Amino acid sequence: xxxxxxxxxxxxxxxxxxxxxxxxxxxxxxxxxxxxxxxxxxxxxxxxxxxxxxxxxxxxxxxxxxxxxxxxxxxxxxxxxxxxxxxxxxxxxxxxxxxxxxxxxxxxxxxxxxxxxxxxxxxxxxxxxxxxxxxxxxxxxxxxxxxxxxxxxxxxxxxxxxxxxxxxxxxxxxxxxxxxxxxxxxxxxxxxxxxxxxxxxxxxxxxxxxxxxxxxxxxxxxxxxxxxxxxxxxxxxxxxxxxxxxxxxxxxxxxxxxxxxxxxxxxxxxxxxxxxxxxxxxxxxxxxxxxxxxxxxxxxxxxxxxxxxxxxxxxxxxxxxxxxxxxxxxxxxxxxxxxxxxxxxxxxxxxxxxxxxxxxxx
Amino acid sequence: xxxxxxxxxxxxxxxxxxxxxxxxxxxxxxxxxxxxxxxxxxxxxxxxxxxxxxxxxxxxxxxxxxxxxxxxxxxxxxxxxxxxxxxxxxxxxxxxxxxxxxxxxxxxxxxxxxxxxxxxxxxxxxxxxxxxxxxxxxxxxxxxxxxxxxxxxxxxxxxxxxxxxxxxxxxxxxxxxxxxxxxxxxxxxxxxxxxxxxxxxxxxxxxxxxxxxxxxxxxxxxxxxxxxxxxxxxxxxxxxxxxxxxxxxxxxxxxxxxxxxxxxxxxxxxxxxxxxxxxxxxxxxxxxxxxxxxxxxxxxxxxxxxxxxxxxxxxxxxxxxxxxxxxxxxxxxxxxxxxxxxxxxxxxxxxxxxxxxxxxxxxxxxxxxxxxxxxxxxxxxxxxxxxx
Ligand SMILES: Cc1cc2nc3c(=O)[nH]c(=O)nc-3n(C[C@H](O)[C@H](O)[C@H](O)COP(=O)(O)OP(=O)(O)OC[C@H]3O[C@@H](n4cnc5c(N)ncnc54)[C@H](O)[C@@H]3O)c2cc1C
Numbered sequence: 001x002x003x004x005x006x007x008x009x010x011x012x013x014x015x016x017x018x019x020x021x022x023x024x025x026x027x028x029x030x031x032x033x034x035x036x037x038x039x040x041x042x043x044x045x046x047x048x049x050x051x052x053x054x055x056x057x058x059x060x061x062x063x064x065x066x067x068x069x070x071x072x073x074x075x076x077x078x079x080x081x082x083x084x085x086x087x088x089x090x091x092x093x094x095x096x097x098x099x100x101x102x103x104x105x106x107x108x109x110x111x112x113x114x115x116x117x118x119x120x121x122x123x124x125x126x127x128x129x130x131x132x133x134x135x136x137x138x139x140x141x142x143x144x145x146x147x148x149x150x151x152x153x154x155x156x157x158x159x160x161x162x163x164x165x166x167x168x169x170x171x172x173x174x175x176x177x178x179x180x181x182x183x184x185x186x187x188x189x190x191x192x193x194x195x196x197x198x199x200x201x202x203x204x205x206x207x208x209x210x211x212x213x214x215x216x217x218x219x220x221x222x223x224x225x226x227x228x229x230x231x232x233x234x235x236x237x238x239x240x241x242x243x244x245x246x247x248x249x250x251x252x253x254x255x256x257x258x259x260x261x262x263x264x265x266x267x268x269x270x271x272x273x274x275x276x277x278x279x280x281x282x283x284x285x286x287x288x289x290x291x292x293x294x295x296x297x298x299x300x301x302x303x304x305x306x307x308x309x310x311x312x313x314x315x316x317x318x319x320x321x322x323x324x325x326x327x328x329x330x331x332x333x334x335x336x337x338x339x340x341x342x343x344x345x346x347x348x349x350x351x352x353x354x355x356x357x358x359x360x361x362x
Numbered sequence: 363x364x365x366x367x368x369x370x371x372x373x374x375x376x377x378x379x380x381x382x383x384x385x386x387x388x389x390x391x392x393x394x395x396x397x398x399x400x401x402x403x404x405x406x407x408x409x410x411x412x413x414x415x416x417x418x419x420x421x422x423x424x425x426x427x428x429x430x431x432x433x434x435x436x437x438x439x440x441x442x443x444x445x446x447x448x449x450x451x452x453x454x455x456x457x458x459x460x461x462x463x464x465x466x467x468x469x470x471x472x473x474x475x476x477x478x479x480x481x482x483x484x485x486x487x488x489x490x491x492x493x494x495x496x497x498x499x500x501x502x503x504x505x506x507x508x509x510x511x512x513x514x515x516x517x518x519x520x521x522x523x524x525x526x527x528x529x530x531x532x533x534x535x536x537x538x539x540x541x542x543x544x545x546x547x548x549x550x551x552x553x554x555x556x557x558x559x560x561x562x563x564x565x566x567x568x569x570x571x572x573x574x575x576x577x578x579x580x581x582x583x584x585x586x587x588x589x590x591x592x593x594x595x596x597x598x599x600x601x602x603x604x605x606x607x608x609x610x611x612x613x614x615x616x617x618x619x620x621x622x623x624x625x626x627x628x629x630x631x632x633x634x635x636x637x638x639x640x641x642x643x644x645x646x647x648x649x650x651x652x653x654x655x656x657x658x659x660x661x662x663x664x665x666x667x668x669x670x671x672x673x674x675x676x677x678x679x680x681x682x683x684x685x686x687x688x689x690x691x692x693x694x695x696x697x698x699x700x701x702x703x704x705x706x707x708x709x710x711x712x713x714x715x716x717x718x719x720x721x722x723x724x725x726x727x728x729x730x731x732x733x734x735x736x737x738x739x740x741x742x743x744x745x746x747x748x749x750x
Contacts, residue, residue: 056513126541150624172480204497225746227747227749230749231748231749235519241749242749244741245747247741247744248737248740248741248744250744250747250749251686251739251740251741251743251744251747252740254371254683254747255683255687255743257559258373258683259659259663261373261661262373262659262662262666263658263659263662265373265375265662266658266659266662284654284658285658287651287655288654288655288659289655291651291652291655292655292656292658292659295655296651336652337648339651339655340647340648340649340650340651340654340655341644341647341648341651342651343650343654344642344646344647344648344650344651344652344654345642345647345651345653345656346654347635347650347651348638348639348642348646348647348650349639350635351635351636351639352633352635352636352639355631355632356450356453356628356632357452359453359654359657359658360661361451362657
């Protein structure tokens with residue numbers, strides 16, 4: 001697949017690589033992400049067989065350049081896989097494995113096989129002998145990752161480090177959806193590293209972009225399932241979707257889902273440009289996307305639960321798998337206020353005459 | 363499954379347009395010379411601001427009807443270039459109100475449904491900024507329920523005789539022509555949309571009385587337009603008799619998705635940044651960032667619809683969504699702006715901010731009424747979702 005991203009955008013037919021990836025992933029997850037697997041994951045077990053199936057299709061590596069083991073799919077197309085992950089409320093670290101691979105490839109560090117993690121925050125130092133000491137937190141699926149990617153202080157400046165799993169002390173934790181989200185400690189651990197090709201703020205923004213994409217996918221699913229439910233559930237002798245109050249809420253939900261999808265597309269393009277070390281950088285597009293998708297997740301989640309009534313408040317019903325992860329992804333790599341402040345500062349600094357140009361540049 | 367978009371609504375990424383990017387610089391130069399010196403309050407009027415001389419200036423540059431065929435005074439440029447022109451004009455607060463309706467929807471309707479003679483006679487005048495249009499849809503008893511209009515045109519000889527009353531007709535006193543939507547056949551309760559037609563009405567015809575209706579600020583934009591035995595020539599019919607409903611709804615994707623649907627309050631945001639900038643605190647930054655995120659996202663949605671229109675698609679649902687979301691942001695801006703700025707000494711900047719805040723606050727209720735109310739838009743979206 002050689003067509004550039006610009007080609008893929010101007011000609012919908014040329015979006016083949018992305019569409020193929022998404023369909024492959026969608027089919028696989030529809031078949032294999034069974035209630036049993038989810039239950040095992042929720043009980044703390046690693047669903048290794050499902051991960052192996054994803055891996056076999058090359059999905060976690062799809063984002064990588066060919067030289068690093070990928071198949072040269074445009075980065076924005078590969079990222080669109082994350083909307084599928086969101087649509088299935090995927091309880092696996094696909095996003096962080098993709099992002100870690102992308103970051104390690106850019107730094108020229110060998111990519112360990114298997115699931116990877118990117119720390120949302122860290123305080124790690126690397127000594128002159130290449131040994132890492134410190135802690136990292138907000139590490140999704142950290143206990144299952146083969147390596148945790150962090151930005152650390154090296155002897156000669158910032159370095160990207162892949163903390164190897166065997167040397168990590170893990171403090172297990174869970175995010176609000178019940179997925180693993182751990183803290184890790186290292187003490188004088190030899191770790192592969194390289195001078196950081198980007199700063200910690202960029203890595204955090206790229207992480208935020210992955211969550212924006214997953215939120216967009218999850219909101220799409222939530223909107224569709226809520227409309228479906230409203231058409232099925234009957235009260236007062238008719239489907240509740242025939243009541244205008246319910247219709248108006250569903251229209252708002254669909255608007256929020258559409259808005260999240262558009263914002264996520266903006267983030268994907270920014271990450272693609274960043275991965276190719278071109279373009280205006282991750283800001284302000286990613287900041288805007290994380291704010292917008294996070295707000296959409298908040299509004300969308302509330303409406304979906306309202307329309308589903310009590311059944312949607314049960315463990316058995318699938319709704320909470322999506323709304324729980326929407327809440328978790330909303331929080332991960334910076335909440336709305338954090339990114340709104342980043343974006344707001346950027347816009348205010350642009351000044352009254354620079355405000356509009358700053359918006360059109362995003 | 364499309365790229366990042368919904369299973370139910372499609373907002374594909376706007377196609378890249380290098381020509382539009384180059385055009386943007388040219389437009390910004392023009393606006394720096396023509397608009398930047400205007401007072402903040404004038405610029406805040408956005409597409410309500412009337413300045414026929416400015417409209418003619420745009421016409422002289424070929425900037426009205428940019429996409430239309432050259433033989434009708436257009437430039438045959440792309441829809442995305444036109445989009446850039448519109449958003450730059452609005453963001454700068456240029457007084458575009460005189461020609462706005464004619465350029466946005468009347469001209470395109472003529473292009474689509476007009477006879478060759480109608481097109482040749484009218485389009486070049488719109489493109490020159492010399493012919494302005496108003497919309498004759500609403501009536502005293504027909505607002506959201508447009509199909510219930512009672513204004514009626516009866517055949518008489520080879521022409522028509524019109525009786526009835528239109529209301530809320532923006533700028534009628536400044537316009538040359540109206541596109542009138544009215545009944546030409548009997549009301550059939552089973553098929554309420556049948557029996558309606560559209561006409562090109564010369565507003566100087568005998569029997570037409572235009573009375574101003576002042577808005578809550580005291581401005582005169584609205585009008586009541588009364589038709590008493592007005593005789594229209596046969597060639598005043600636009601499109602086909604009885605097809606009025608399909609024609610009128612065809613206009614709506616153009617009417618609802620443009621940048622004016624999320625930029626009506628933009629000048630207030632500019633004035634807000636002006637007063638905040640010397641000492642913006644975290645609260646101000648966060649509030650600005652949230653609004654910025656909305657605007658950046660809406661702009662992309664709106665450009666996506668422009669791309670779809672250019673590709674010949676019918677994004678009526680997406681357009682309804684842009685307008686619904688856009689009005690929310692336009693109405694949030696004054697609410698948030700007033701909260702971020704405390705009172706203080708009346709510096710020129712503070713005074714400009716206060717004027718623009720008052721103007722925008724008082725006009726904000728109309729943003730979710732004009733062009734289809736919030737509830738009606740959400741009903742359209744719900745139908746698109748497969749409800750009802
Ligand atoms: C600034 C401005 C400029 C305008 N310019 C023009 C113009 O140039 N030409 C023109 O023809 N018209 C114009 N209009 C009129 C505009 O199109 C109407 O205001 C609009 O269609 C709503 O009609 P209405 O005001 O009669 O309200 P109504 O239709 O009476 O609605 C009142 C309220 O009831 C709600 N409602 C109505 N029906 C339903 C329903 N089925 N379900 C749920 N809620 C419902 C509405 O959403 C609204 O909240 C303009 C309006 C404004 C505010």
